[in-house]
Amino acid sequence: MARLSLLPLSILSAGLAMLAAALPQAASAQSRTYAVQGDCGGRPRLEVGMAPGYCMGRVWQRTGSEGPRMPRTLFRLADDDWLVADLGSWDAGRGAIWRMRVGADGTVGWTRLLGGLSMPHTMARGPDGRIYVAEMSRIFVLDPERPNATTAVVSDLPDNRLHENRHPLSAFVFEADGALLVNVGAPSDRCVDGRGRPNRDARGQCAERAEQAMVRRYAYLGNGRWSPEWTPYATGLRNSVAMVRHRSGAVYQGENSVDLNTPERPFDEINRLKSGADYGWPYCTDMATALPGWTAAEARCGRRLSPVSLLPPHAAPLAMLYYDGAMFPELRGRMLMTWHGHRRAAGRIAAIEVDAEGAPLTDRPARYAIYPRGSMPYPADAPAPRAKVLTPGWNAVRGTRPQGSPVGMAVAGDGAIWVADDRAAAVLRIARD
Structure with a gap:
């Protein structure tokens, strides 16, 4: 069974110090502004390299003080009327929900419906037709016409403030019977102490897993109410911000794997979530690789439910949906994923071919593209997604x-x-271009 290794702590610390010193200069040198040239379906066209037949246009980009600081998720109310969840920052109480209205001439107007939120993220319509929003420690009902009259339906999620707990974002999907499947991220990157040694309990296992690093299930009671009691649905998951339910009923998750100090390992994952299954955090990653600090015997990789597909290392999948629109019939039914990470394989949107249950179709062997050019191999015997990358030229x-x-x-x-x-x-x- 393969093992991953880390650089010596002294070398890593020196590298981090150099990186920290260089950050202000890099930030000033690299603008976050998109240049535009030409037209893309009635919007100013961005100079982003797209797959043939596609283009990317700018709806809005913040230049002053109006609008969200960190727009994370979108919810369509009507063709020209949207909700936008604004993380605000990685500090509690600075998030917001905005209403975005897009005029016939392309102008964008903003109304802040709710402020003072803690890292709001997922927005979705529930089985009762109402809109639900997840912030750090709760899920609540939002009526865009009466935004101040919010009602919490789940209020016992951990208060996972960043730097105290590593993964603060809540996310959810509804099962076919209305039950809520809710992400509770791992409290650390890989369950180690300050010296890089495993944080073991008395049984020799990770001491951090009791109520986190999992997807919880809250049973639906009907009439917009969910059970206050939850059960572990799927465990051993570092961070399930990206989840989606296929029309077949199958639920899939995009796993953000641990942050080792190498750009080529570990691979991120697509998992099919099954009740009672364990997916290996913090012991295993990839198909059967023991993480540093845990022996192969401790990791017990053979007992976890393996991924249905790997993803490029540090891709950081943050959203998944099945495309059902009319503009791109060639994409209909495919799983769309955003790869948000800052490393060389990320900054992409992929459209993955799927089977009748929504599972990715895969290839072996396969390669993934990296920036600024070239590609890298997946493990020869590992499943890799059969995908069209819609944004092959989105590097800086x-x-x-x-x-x-x-x-x-x-x-x-x-x-x-x-x-x-x-x-x-x-x-x-x-x-469409």
Whole structure:
């Protein structure tokens, strides 16, 4: 069984110090502004390299004080009327929900419906037709016409403040029977102490797993009410911000794997979530690789439910949906994913072919593209997604574009794909070229 290794702590510390010193200079040198040239379906066209037949237009990018600081997810109310979840920052109480109205001439107007939220993220329509929003420690009902009259339906999620707990974002999907499947991220990267040694309990296992690093299930009681008691649905999951339910009923998750100090390992994952299954955090990653600090015997990789597909290392999948629009019939039914990470394989939107249950079709062997050019191999015996990358040229180019940081997606009434880029504070639109 393979093992991953780390650099010596002294070398890693020196490298981090150099990186920290260089950050202000890099930030000033690299603009987050998108240059535009030409037209993309009635929107200013961005100079982003797209797959043939596609273009990306700018709906809005923040230049002053109006609008969201970190737009993360989109929810369509009507063709020209949207909700946007604004993370605000990685500090509690600075998030907001905005209403975005797009005029016939392309102008964008903003109304802040709710402020003072803690890292709001997922927005979805529930089995009762109402709109539900997840912030750090609760899920609540939002009526856009009466935004101050919020009602919490789940209020016992951990208060996972960043730097105290590692993964603060809540996310959810509804099962076919209305039950809520809710992400509770792992409290650390990989369950180690300050010296890089496993944080073991008395049984020799990770001491951090009791109520986190899992997807919880809250049973639906009907009439917009959920049970206050939850059960573990799927465990051993580091961070399930990206989840989607296929019309067949199958639920899939995009796993953000641990942050080792190498760009080529570990691979991120697509998992099919099954009740009672364990997916290996913090012991295993990839198909059967023991993480540093845990022996092969401790990791017990053979007992976990393996991924249905790997993803490029550090891709950081943050959103998944099945495309059902009219503009791109060649994409209909495919799983769209945003790869948000800042490393060389990320900054992409992929359209993955799937089977009748929504599972990715895969290839062996396979390669994934990296920026600025070239490709890298997946493990020879590992499943890799059969995908069309819609944004093959979204790397940073000075004066032209930043590297893409796509988060949430939504399909408009005309079938265009709308995307939030949180680092550039932009709302973008993929249309037929």
